[in-house]
Amino acid sequence: MKFNVLTLFPEMFSSLNESIIGRSKEKGLIDINLINIRDFSKNKHKKVDDTPYGGGAGMVMEPTVVYDAFKSIKDKKTKVIYLSPQGKTLNQQKVQDLAKEESITLLCGHYEGIDQRVIDTIVDEEISIGDYVLTGGELPAMVLIDSVSRYIEGVLKEESIKEESFTNGLLEYPQYTRPEMFLDKRVPEILLSGNHQKIDEWRRNQSIINTYIKRPDLLKEINLSEKEQKMLEEYKNLKEGGSK
Ligand code: SAM
Numbered sequence: 671m672k673f674n675v676l677t678l679f680p681e682m683f684s685s686l687n688e689s690i691i692g693r694s695k696e697k698g699l700i701d702i703n704l705i706n707i708r709d710f711s712k713n714k715h716k717k718v719d720d721t722p723y724g725g726g727a728g729m730v731m732e733p734t735v736v737y738d739a740f741k742s743i744k745d746k747k748t749k750v751i752y753l754s755p756q757g758k759t760l761n762q763q764k765v766q767d768l769a770k771e772e773s774i775t776l777l778c779g780h781y782e783g784i785d786q787r788v789i790d791t792i793v794d795e796e797i798s799i800g801d802y803v804l805t806g807g808e809l810p811a812m813v814l815i816d817s818v819s820r821y822i823e824g825v826l827k828e829e830s831i832k833e834e835s836f837t838n839g840l841l842e843y844p845q846y847t848r849p850e851m852f853l854d855k856r857v858p859e860i861l862l863s864g865n866h867q868k869i870d871e872w873r874r875n876q877s878i879i880n881t882y883i884k885r886p887d888l889l890k891e892i893n894l895s896e897k898e899q900k901m902l903e904e905y906k907n908l909k910e911g912g913s914k
Contacts, residue, residue, distance in 0.1 A: 671699070671700050671701070671769070671771070671772065671773075671774070671818070671819070671822050672700075672701045672703065672745060672748075672772065672773040672774070673700065673701070673702045673703065673773075673774050673775075673776060673815050674703045674705060674743050674745065674748060674773065674774070674775040674776070675702065675703065675704050675705065675775075675776045675778065675811055675815075676705050676707055676736065676739050676740060676775065676776065676777045676778060677704065677705070677706065677707060677778040677807070677808055677811070678706070678707050678708055678718060678731075678778070678780050678806075679778075679780075679806065679808055680704040680705075680706050682808045682809075682812075683702065683704055683808070683811075683812065685812065686702060686812060686815060686816070690819075690820075690825065690826065691815070691816055691819055691825075694819060694822070694824070694825045697824070699819075699822055699823075699824045699825055700815075700819050700822060700825070702815065703743075705739050705742060705743070706739075707731070707735055707736060707739040708735075709739070710735050710738040710739040710742070711735050712734075712735075718731055718732060718735050719731050719732060719780075719781055720732055722782060726782075727782070728781050728782035729781040729782060730781065730782050730783060730784065730785055731779060731780060731781060731783070731784040731785065732785060733784070733785035733787050733788035733791075734788075736777070736784055736785070736788045736792075737788050737791065737792065740775070740777075740788075740792050743775060745772075745773040745775075747772070747773065748772075748773035748774065748775045749768075749771050749773070749774050749775065749794050749795070750775045750777060750792050750793050750794045750795075751774060751775065751776050751777065751793070751794065751795050751796070751797050751814070752777045752779065752784070752789055752793040752795075752796045752797075752807075753776060753777065753778055753779065753796075753797060753798070753799070753807035753810035753811050753814070754779065754783070754796040754797070754798060754807070755798050755801070755802070755803050755804075756796055756798065757795070757796030757797040757798040758795075758796070758797060758798065759797075759798050759799070759800060759801070760797050760798065760799050760813070760814060760817070761836075762836035762837065764797070765814075765817045765818050765820075765821060766821050768814070768818045769818050769819075769821035769822055774814075774818070776807070776811040776814060776815070777789075777792070777793065777807065778806055778807030778808050778810075778811050779806065779807045780805065780806040780807070797810070797814065798810070799813050799814075833873075839888060839891055839892050840877045840878060840880075840881045840888065840889075840892060841877060841880045841881045841884055841885055841888070842877060842880070843872075843873040843874075843876035843877045843880060844876060844880065846858070846861060850862070858872070860872045874898070875898070875901050878892075878894065878898055878901070878902055879902065879905055882902060882905070882906075
């Protein structure tokens with residue numbers, strides 16, 4: 671998978687040289703091509719922004735420099751995404767869909783944003799990472815690269831992504847590792863039993879309970895078996911003194 675990133679601050683992306691993403695780059699599973707928009711400024715001071723027409727606060731990134739930077743990308747086909755608080759919020763389904771693309775170009779805005787005319791010319795889709803405003807699109811671009819890369823073959827073991835939060839509509843079950851006893855807390859007995867069928871059942875139930883506690887909205891979309899519904903009702907009765 672190739673990621674082209676159009677940015678005024680390519681140095682910010684050095685954190686993607688670490689850990690799983692860094693190793694995947696080294697293995698050639700992902701390629702991150704950083705394009706410094708400022709390199710395409712024809713201004714002698716390398717200026718890339720100007721005051722907004724109509725007045726108002728802040729500066730707007732000029733269309734020509736962004737367009738010239740975009741035109742330097744030679745990929746035959748690339749999906750162009752503008753990271754913007756006005757876009758659709760990124761979620762797991764979108765992440766998995768984007769992982770099927772061969773090339774993605776991420777446009778990072780700064781200041782008040784980018785001249786609308788170049789957005790209308792080159793952008794296929796606007797994506798937000800949440801309903802709040804950041805100073806620039808670099809962190810959102812890194813969030814997108816990190817989340818999408820996890821779904822590229824070879825980046826992670828298949829089991830790691832099969833059972834985690836959101837993949838099956840539920841949040842993941844709690845995880846434990848050594849030591850068996852931490853402070854006064856023991857690892858749940860079932861996880862030491864070696865009975866994988868029972869462990870799977872326990873994990874599924876914990877997953878349902880975890881989702882009920884933290885994200886009950888997600889449960890509305892899930893078909894629970896009769897046994898699971900009963901288990902959840904029992905949990906609610908125990909914790910909340912429910913009437914049923
Ligand atoms: N004036 C713009 C508005 O009100 O919609 C906000 C501009 S913001 C200060 C500067 C840049 O940060 C944007 O062009 C975008 O690239 C990026 N950005 C800010 N918040 C974001 C978010 N929640 N998701 C994705 N990108 C964001």
